[in-house]
Amino acid sequence: MSARQLTVRFHGALNDFVAPERRGQAFTHVLQGSPSVKDLIESLGPPHPEVDVVLVDGEPVGFGQRAEADTRVDVYPALEPSTPAVAPEARVGPPRPEMPRFILDVGLGRLSGFLRMLGFDTLWSNDAADDQLARVSHDEARVLLTRDLGVLKRSEVVHGYFPRSSEPADQLVEVVRRYGLTSRMRPFSRCLACNGPLSTATPEEVQGRVPEGVAQRHRNFQQCPSCKRVFWPGTHHERMQNLVDTLRKLETANP
Template sequence: MPEILFHGKLAEIVSKRAKQPPVWAFPRAAKDLVETLGIPHTEVARIRINGRDSDFLAPVNFEDRLEVYPHTPPRPSPWNADGRVPHPGEIAFIADNNVAGAGKLLRLIGFDTSIDSRLDDREICIKANRENRVVLSRDRNLLKRRIVAYGCLLRAEDPWRQLEEVVLEYGLARLARPFSRCLHCNGILVPVEKEKVLDRLLPLTRLYYDAFNACNSCGRIFWRGSHVKPILQRLEPILGSYQASE
């Protein structure tokens, strides 16, 4: 049996099966070996076999030593492949159903995030590749699919904690633009004159608010009501005081 060492946070997410591994035939591809132990390829930054850098297709033999290293932020993505700081408009995700809550929170802080409960796993992968999106999921089997070029396995169950994971993993804090995107359809919010939406406002909203935004896709109207302050307070430990005061 090869000696397999998972470094850093990968050691925390190795499947319990790693303690009682199945009977394997060798040689075996590194990708197959690592993913059988519960680690999707999207979570792996580097592989070393017997002290030498290798790739996922490299064969691992019975007597080998395999070391697997996690990504360090910012993780690889379609928008940082050339090493430059991305424009916020280039950043795009697709969240599957089990992390849809985190997907809506990403929209809340201004990032293009596709959420569509009608899509199956294969369709999610195809859409991600076609639109240069990072796949977000807690489903390891989804992220193990070979077609997934960029993805992130979210560990937390709470959507706010998941948001924190994504912001940290992709270095998004200073790129966030809270309240700039529609939570419902992912469209962009643009300023709209109060007079043009008066007939759509409740009497108290007309009385107390003057600044409004409209979604350029679904047409919903938004304004900074009493709900904004507690949301910004919730975002502050995730984005930092710079963004929370925006």
């Protein structure tokens, strides 16, 4: 009996997850059983949250479609010029959230701090289990950011992204670009430690909670009602402001 085969091609950024010899070109794959299109795609590398359009012999299909022999499957990512324009209901990828909220895995602590610094609701803890990350992402409609493909491929995850870089500052640029965050940034409005919204505070309100020299040099403070931490525009604030300014330039560089 001859092998049951089909042809597959991944497009754009999805090639980051594909074996080097298969990147940017169509290749033959031998079918095992009768997998869904979603299972076929993930068995070859890319996680489903990064897929936006799937074409079988040129026609859009859903993730539940069964893969069949002697067909061609083209898989496209979101937000790339190469991705075909199809009706919204024909896309397998969800619409980009209007105001994204995030949940990050344990390895992305510094990225979580950057996102909070920009004002985005970002959950992170250093002991969150994989099933908890996936469940909260689904139940609270949060974007799951992780460099663990196993977590991203969990079926309950709808919105998710795998940062390509291992450097937190570069990861931040990736996320800002992917989710169009530049115009939505509200810098220094969230607590870097606990994610709570900050409120303004007078020097009198923070008396005894900041170093004496800081109290003498500064008049503008913010405090977190949840964890009681106090923030002021010091040297660290200046470095973060420079990062914010750099990110704002992305809006004009990438309209």
